Structure formats: C-alpha cells, structure tokens
C-alpha cells in the first residue's frame with residue numbers, strides 16, 4: 001500500500017513533558033516516524049509519497065478557529081514575551097470556569113484550549129502539525145479515488161485532540177479530519193477503529209452526536225489510565241449519535257487473548273455498520289515493551305491485528321497515532337500493515 005509521509009514532522013520536537021512530577025524527555029519524538037518509515041521501506045510496503053496541500057478549511061471543518069489560531073501563532077506570542085522553552089499551559093480549564101469567554105491573554109488561551117502538560121508548542125511546531133493533517137488528508141483523498149488501502153504516517157498524532165481542545169501529544173485530530181474529508185467527498189458512512197492503547201477522547205468528542213461516523217475504541221480503562229476522564233463503557237453516543245460510539249475498555253495487563261476478543265467485538269460492530277470507508281487510528285503502544293503503557297501485545301500480535309482488520313473487506317486508511325517503544329515501533333506498526341495485506 002502507498003505510504004504518505006513528510007519529513008516536516010521533525011519540525012515538532014517537544015522539549016519535554018511532565019511525568020509523575022518530573023520534567024522528563026518527551027516520549028513522542030521524531031525518531032518514531034523515521035523508524036516506521038525505515039521499516040516500511042525495508043519490507044517494501046509500497047511507494048512513499050509526499051502529502052498534497054489542502055486549504056485550512058479542511059482543518060476547520062473539524063476544529064475551532066480560535067484553537068487553530070493558537071496552534072499557528074501562539075508560539076510567536078510566547079517568544080515576544082521573552083519566554084524560553086515550549087509554550088505549555090500553566091493553568092487548566094475545568095468546572096466552574098467560564099467556557100463562553102476565550103481569553104485574549106496567551107496564558108489564558110493556553111489554559112482554555114490545552115488540557116495537559118505534555119503537549120507544548122515550539123517555534124516550528126505548526127509546520128509539523130499542519131503537515132501531519134495533510135498526510136491524513138492525502139491518504140483520505142487516495143481512498144476517495146479508489147485505493148483499497150493507504151498508510152498515513154502521521155506525526156504528531158491526533159486522537160486526543162477534540163474540536164476545541166488539545167493534549168496527549170496531539171494538536172489536530174488527523175483521523176477526524178480525514179473522516180470528514182471522505183464524507184465531504186460523498187461517502188455516507190465512515191467507521192473509525194481506534195486501537196491505540198489510550199482512549200481516543202478527542203475523536204469521541206468530535207463525533208459523539210453523529211451517526212455518519214461510527215467510532216470503536218479499544219483501550220486501557222480510564223479507571224487506571226490516561227486520559228482518565230473519558231473512555232468508559234457507558235458512553236454510547238448522544239442524540240443522533242446514540243449507538244454510534246463503542247468503548248471497549250480493558251484493564252492493565254491485558255494480553256492478546258483478551259485484546260483480540262475486544263477486537264472481534266469491535267470488528268463485528270464495524271461490519272454491522274457497513275461503512276463506505278474504514279479508518280484505523282493505529283497506535284502500537286499496546287506493545288509489551290512500551291515505556292508508558294501496560295498491555296502485553298508482542299510483535300506477532302500486530303500481524304494478527306492487521307489480518308483481522310483485512311477480513312472486514314473495506315477500503316481502509318491507517319493513520320498513525322501512538323507507540324513509544326521507539327526501537328520496536330517500526331516492526332510493530334508495519335506488522336499491522338503487512339498482516340492486513342496478507
């Protein structure tokens with residue numbers, strides 16, 4: 001399958017993140033995408049193509065213009081204030097604060113839009129963020145044009161970013177932007193299968209009230225794991241979207257046997273929905289060696305995962321999300337894709 005990739009991802013390099021009370025080196029780093037690309041080339045997965053450019057409108061179909069403005073221009077303001085390091089929030093929005101007023105103050109806007117201490121903006125982050133969305137959009141355009149599968153090697157990842165909030169190393173929701181593009185080009189129904197270790201809270205928030213996007217999420221239970229505040233089993237969707245969100249939370253220590261049972265449940269729901277297109281939010285932080293995760297999948301299980309997804313027989317776009325065992329991320333991610341190809 002074609003691989004969509006841009007070296008621009010390396011323009012986002014986080015200066016670090018807050019982890020258990022310490023400022024540590026960022027887990028989400030440029031080597032991740034480079035190593036996946038190297039592995040895709042090594043196994044001859046397919047031609048590597050550069051993304052096309054798309055109008056900003058393709059992004060603002062999903063995201064709040066004020067948030068996009070902060071992502072684009074926030075760091076320049078930060079620098080003008082004489083700040084060093086990444087643009088991190090210092091205060092966080094929560095219950096009791098004004099949701100209806102977007103502050104003009106930069107600290108206020110960071111507090112309003114960003115929800116964690118792991119997702120800083122740097123001088124060149126926007127170029128990487130926008131490019132990642134274009135990598136997703138280019139993959140979506142390939143599917144619209146009739147490709148049976150495509151791999152959008154997105155970095156930074158996207159599934160924690162909601163319509164008007166960002167965090168979890170994610171700024172724009174690449175998979176959601178791709179799904180909307182496919183719908184805008186005439187598809188009636190899109191399913192998103194999110195296999196990242198973490199719940200895709202952003203994707204869920206974006207489509208929660210909609211029935212033209214089915215979202216199935218397999219992830220570590222928020223009772224134990226980030227993002228803690230969403231991703232429980234009792235979140236079926238709302239309004240027209242009721243019945244079109246399926247969360248399959250699993251406990252720490254989940255192995256392939258239990259994980260693959262959830263995949264079976266998820267795939268049956270996708271088949272029942274009979275979408276025109278399937279999008280896979282492909283995180284491989286379910287790997288047993290992942291430094292921030294607690295599942296037990298091994299290399300060969302990623303191959304099995306791809307094989308099961310292929311049995312759905314749907315035009316399928318894979319969009320890269322998480323995975324932090326950098327030395328093994330290429331093997332794990334590409335195993336899903338070669339498993340899919342059979």
Ligand code: SP5
Nearest residue numbers: 020157168169198226292321322
């Ligand atoms: C795209 C993606 O996979 N984002 C993940 C963001 C997770 N960030 C917070 C991780 C918190 C891990 N806590 C580990 C506690 C042990 N020190």
Ligand code: ZN
Nearest residue numbers: 196197198322
């Ligand atoms: Zn993750």
